[in-house]
Amino acid sequence: xxxxxxxxxxxxxxxxxxxxxxxxxxxxxxxxxxxxxxxxxxxxxxxxxxxxxxxxxxxxxxxxxxxxxxxxxxxxxxxxxxxxxxxxxxxxxxxxxxxxxxxxxxxxxxxxxxxxxxxxxxxxxxxxxxxxxxxxxxxxxxxxxxxxxxxxxxxxxxxxxxxxxxxxxxxxxxxxxxxxxxxxxxxxxxxxxxxxxxxxxxxxxxxxxxxxxxxxxxxxxxxxxxxxxxxxxxxxxxxxxxxx
Numbered sequence: 400x401x402x403x404x405x406x407x408x409x410x411x412x413x414x415x416x417x418x419x420x421x422x423x424x425x426x427x428x429x430x431x432x433x434x435x436x437x438x439x440x441x442x443x444x445x446x447x448x449x450x451x452x453x454x455x456x457x458x459x460x461x462x463x464x465x466x467x468x469x470x471x472x473x474x475x476x477x478x479x480x481x482x483x484x485x486x487x488x489x490x491x492x493x494x495x496x497x498x499x500x501x502x503x504x505x506x507x508x509x510x511x512x513x514x515x516x517x518x519x520x521x522x523x524x525x526x527x528x529x530x531x532x533x534x535x536x537x538x539x540x541x542x543x544x545x546x547x548x549x550x551x552x553x554x555x556x557x558x559x560x561x562x563x564x565x566x567x568x569x570x571x572x573x574x575x576x577x578x579x580x581x582x583x584x585x586x587x588x589x590x591x592x593x594x595x596x597x598x599x600x601x602x603x604x605x606x607x608x609x610x611x612x613x614x615x616x617x618x619x620x621x622x623x624x625x626x627x628x629x630x631x632x633x634x635x636x637x638x639x640x641x642x643x
Contacts, residue, residue, distance in 0.1 A: 430463035434472050441475065445618045454479040461492075468499060474506050478615050481513055489513045504533040508540060511547075520547045538564045539612065542573050545580070554583055571597040571604065572612065575632050582635070587642055594639065598632045601625070 437456035514523035578593030
């Protein structure tokens with residue numbers, strides 16, 4: 400009888416260990432786990448930022464051994480490919496996100512950015528337009544759309560896109576783009592006001608504030624990016640001097 404009890408006890412222990420191992424393996428292989436780890440490396444913990452590791456874990460999340468693909472896994476994977484300059488793959492991953500989750504309209508933003516960098520401006524403008532339909536208060540989307548319209552020579556269209564936010568905010572990105580549009584329309588005094596607005600805000604901006612406009616970027620480039628923006632504004636003001 401005692402031996403039977405010992406056998407049953409050992410069986411229960413082995414079953415318990417087997418269940419623990421299964422749970423551990425499931426957690427280890429779970430696409431949700433991979434997705435969460437990817438987000439940690441993709442800005443969730445700035446000190447651990449590593450786009451290569453983020454890309455690796457997001458890729459695992461989109462090709463799960465168990466479970467289903469988490470919402471925004473392809474979206475996040477697309478963003479890592481974009482930052483790495485792999486534009487074709489970035490676009491493909493963003494499109495996969497919309498195939499699985501067509502209601503994830505914010506994916507149109509990364510599609511717009513990617514198409515813009517691929518010099519497919521008209522398609523990019525359309526993508527940003529779709530994003531703006533769902534989030535009309537987004538200054539960033541309107542700024543990017545306006546810049547693309549400017550690139551294809553549609554300055555009036557760009558002004559119409561940007562005017563609502565340009566007249567309601569002193570955001571330096573918006574004001575710098577708005578000034579560029581006005582400069583190219585020969586509206587020099589208005590352009591100067593826009594550039595000076597942009598310069599005043601940019602000069603007092605912190606690196607962290609600049610970085611908030613670029614989620615997913617390496618925090619180590621914030622200072623370089625902020626300085627580049629300040630130089631762009633200063634360059635535009637200098638260009639304006641030769642026009643007046």
